[in-house]
Amino acid sequence: MPWHTKHSGILIDDTVLIDLGEEEFLNYNPSFIVFTHLHPDHAFFVRKNNKLNTGIVAYAPERCEGIETLQVVTDPFEKNGYKFTPIPVIHSLKVRSLAYIIEKDDKRLLYTGDVAWIEKKYREELGKLDMVITEGSFIKKGGMIRKDKNTGKIFGHTGIPDLIKMFSPHTQHIVLTHFGSWFMKDVEEGRKKIRELAPSDILVEAARDGQEYTL
Ligand SMILES: [Zn+2]
Ligand SMILES: [Zn+2]
Numbered sequence: 001m002p003w004h005t006k007h008s009g010i011l012i013d014d015t016v017l018i019d020l021g022e023e024e025f026l027n028y029n030p031s032f033i034v035f036t037h038l039h040p041d042h043a044f045f046v047r048k049n050n051k052l053n054t055g056i057v058a059y060a061p062e063r064c065e066g067i068e069t070l071q072v073v074t075d076p077f078e079k080n081g082y083k084f085t086p087i088p089v090i091h092s093l094k095v096r097s098l099a100y101i102i103e104k105d106d107k108r109l110l111y112t113g114d115v116a117w118i119e120k121k122y123r124e125e126l127g128k129l130d131m132v133i134t135e136g137s138f139i140k141k142g143g144m145i146r147k148d149k150n151t152g153k154i155f156g157h158t159g160i161p162d163l164i165k166m167f168s169p170h171t172q173h174i175v176l177t178h179f180g181s182w183f184m185k186d187v188e189e190g191r192k193k194i195r196e197l198a199p200s201d202i203l204v205e206a207a208r209d210g211q212e213y214t215l
Helices: 023-028 160-167 187-197
Strands: 010-012 016-018 032-034 057-060 070-072 077-079 082-089 097-104 107-111 131-135 144-147 154-157 173-177 203-206
Touching: 016 097, 057 077, 131 160, 160 173, 160 187, 187 203
Parallel strands: 016 032, 032 057, 057 070, 107 131, 131 173, 173 203
Antiparallel strands: 010 016, 077 082, 082 097, 097 107, 144 154
16 A cells, blocks of 8 residues: 555654654754654654664653653644744543644644544644644544543544544644555545535645655
8 A cells, every 4th residue: 555554643844753663764864853752653762672773862751761862742842943832632641642733933734643532621722733644544434532541531543533623613624544454445435524514625645655745
């Protein structure tokens, strides 16, 4: 499946890397790395020896023994002219997850990583966004959400229809990455299904590996 084989990572202005699903992304020589969460498809070293000894400054939602340069994100921060505002995301019972509003000049981008849900009180911070980059694990409404029997906490991935609904008050451009098997088995059909879901005033696109966007 060319164009859709790589794990997660986006590179902004050839300098800021968000998520490191493939070791080869380090070849871009990012000036710093920001993690949405420490699942192996977003942080490749988690499935290896859990060590990332690049010396590159990294930000993540929680501590990780294997990264000496790690800074745990709790509040908005600025680095090299980019402002990052973390938005708590419900996704996993085991790892903390954050989406980020990334701002530079007057452009505003949201990158979510994986999403089971984002609570309304946190969505109020989103405002108007030039683009939302989010995930396409499931095309069906509701996605694949599970619930912990003891705590009642949900985890997993919501569906693309739910994500479109969640983000449409905030943007007119949604880019999907992180596709599930529903998309891989027939990419053309997958793209068609995505187009059919998009409201008339919102551009919803499926990103390919290596695809570039200009804001
Ligand atoms: Zn995940
Ligand atoms: Zn993932």
